[in-house]
Amino acid sequence: MLAKILSSVIAFASAHHNSAYGLILLVSLLEALPVIGAVVPGDAIILGVSALVPTGALGLWPLIVASFVGAVLGDGISFWLGSHYRETIVKRWPLKRNPALIARGETFLRSHGGKSVFVARFTPGVRAVVPVLAGILQMGVVRFLVMNVLSALVWAPAHILAGAAIGASFVLLGAVAGRLALIVALLLVLLGLLIWGTRAAVRRLPLRAARAQERLWLWARRRDAWYTRPLLSILDPQRRELPGLVLLGALLVASLWLFFGVLQDVLAGTALVRTNEAVFHFMQSLQTNWIDQIMVAISELGDATVVTATAFAAMLWFAWRRNWRAAAHALAAVVAASLFTLVFKLALHIPQPGGAPSEGWSVFSFPSGHSVASAALYGFLAIVSVWEIGGRWKLLVTTAAAVLIGAIAFSRVYLGAHWLSDVLAGVAFGLAWATLLAIGYLRHNPPPVGAAGLWATAGLTFLVVGAVHVAHRHAADMARYTVHVPQHVVPWEAWWGHEWSELPARRIDLAGGVKEPLTFQWAGGLKRLQAELASRGWSTPVPWTLRSSLTWLDPHAPIAALPVLPHLQNGDPTVLVMVRSLGRAAPRERLVLRLWPSDLRVSGLSFAHKPVFIGTVAEERASRLAPIGTITRELPHYDRPRDTLGEALAASPHRMVERPLRRAQRGWNGGVLLARSPG
Secondary structure (H helix, E strand, O other): OHHHHHHHHHHHHHHOHHHHHHHHHHHHHHHOOOOHHHHOOHHHHHHHHHOOHHHOOOOHHHHHHHHHHHHHHHHHHHHHHHHHHOHHHHOOOOHHHOHHHHHHHHHHHHHHHHHHHHHHOOOOOOOOOHHHHHHHOOOOHHHHHHHHHHHHHHHHHHHHHHHHHHHHHHHHHOOOOHHHHHHHHHHHHHHHHHHHHHHHHHHHHHHHHHHHHHHHHHHHHOOOOOOHHHHHHHOOOOOOOHHHHHHHHHHHHHHHHHHHHHHHHHHHOOHHHHHHHHHHHHHHHHOOHHHHHHHHHHHHHOOHHHHHHHHHHHHHHHHHOOOHHHHHHHHHHHHHHHHHHHHHHHHHOOEOHHHOOOOHHHHEOOOOHHHHHHHHHHHHHHHHHHOOOOHHHHHHHHHHHHHHHHHHHHHHHHOOOOOHHHHHHHHHHHHHHHHHHHHHHHOOOOOOOOHHHHHHHHHHHHHHHHHHHHHHHHHHHHHHOOOOOOOEEEEHHHHHHOHHHHOOOEEEOOOOOEEEEOOEEEEOOHHHHHHHHHOOOOEOOOOOOHHHHHHHHOOOOOHHHOOOOOOOEOOEOOOEEEEEEOOOOOOOEEEEEEEEEEEEEEEOOOOOOEEEEEEEEEEEEEEEEOOOEEEEEEOOOOHHHHHHHHHHOOOOOEEEEEOOOOOOEOOEOOEEEEEEOOO
16 A cells, blocks of 8 residues: 555656645645654655656755755644644544553653654654644743754755665666665665674673673572582672673684684585675676775775784884783784784685785685784774773774774675685684683783773874875776686687587576576677567566565556566676566566676677677566565476577577486476577
């Protein structure tokens, strides 16, 4: 129902531009009215209409002004109703039917006082009743108006700009700049998960550890036995450092478990190895100059020059405070991390992905030296710092260190300098080593490290040396990390005869899983193939837009109105997607052709090199998931869709070949359709 409403509203706003501004004003007004505001999906409508801004259908500033005016008027009307009718309005419908909502609003108003009008604007549930309650409780008119206008000045641009950003992301996804949108979205998701995980660990785990310590201590007190007496000494609530040491021990165990798990998977050649390849190709396909510039700079901040200088600055700070143990531990963090990296690289001899340019022992990949060194040094400095600070500073320091370590590690994967397994193992070992050093340092009640001075000294050195290093190395490293896609060129007769069998037989997803068979190969230009298929009833699917994405929420949506879900082949996105309806006999089904690039090119006497694309043709069925929406699933038979595609390629030379199958496979007889451009 909500999807239909939003789709209808967006369609109306697209067709009636001037009326759309009045609609936003009305919706913003209704959102602030008692009870009505809790029923009207105002936020969703405002975001949906605002998403039309990047398309040029609506203006940004008129929408902001309309939503601002509507918000001010809505709260103003509610306040007038409350001040004019006082308690009688609460006893009338519809407020009479919602006593719980009124009680929540009163509690909210009394808790926040005068600023409640401002805060309620951004608080779902109570924002529709707080203005009327402010009138009932005789809040000063001037005070209310100031809070009303100020909150609307923040609320209106926030909603309109958020909707415009959503619309812009869909526009970007449908254009060449979609790579930029995807990588930005990926970065935001990873950053959000990292910050959320760090905040949860810093805020909740110490408290839970302290409670567990107290419960165990009380349990031991009730039992006078030989095994409880040492526990009482260890678990004494006066030892406030114990929960922290327990958490560090848990972090040490978890980090070592991750490191040895990754190492085992790499040595055994499990699915993680396929995931490495898929993630590498996926990141290479997303690279764009803007993000490349940032990622190269972040990677340079993890170079040995910057890490060594930062470690030296921290050691000088510790030496100035005559804390020689801390200085020795900081030195050990960097030196041991470097030695560990060297030993494993020389022992395993795992090559870097894609022939990444390196010198000396750095030509080997496992583990990532940048990840090990940054996790060891910054992890150790963060742990010994937060041990003596509290509150928001503890959260800030931990989050900053986690984001820095995570950013350096991600940049190595993004640039193709390391496999995903290299980075996971590097961060895991670096954190394990940092935690082990911190436990050894903190368990002897060391003197304070001077957290503020430590991070000021180390941070300033990091910024200055990092800026100089980036300025010196950036141009050379941009050229160094340029994507180089290896191409294998063979005569077209060789591909037609036997080289086709060297290309992948099945699709590999981003997690390394083996998926549907690749039943089609095409040598030539994509425009030629697209034109030929279009003449035989195939078409391009509905593009991904805000409106088309809402179609998935309609359980009665025809399959032709649904965009095709994206699939990756070994990390590569599709280069061509076409669909064909199966007609009235199967109105909820369609054929979907997906093509991906390969590393093979064919040559001939009369034409330059032509790329070879690999793909699959599948039958897709839409199913109702009432009342939530529609889902599609791929039917597990691929022979008939492949043969149907072959019938559409009558004008292009094509032939059927077969892969030898070790055992019979459901839905596929091993046949692969080869086709090429005429001439």
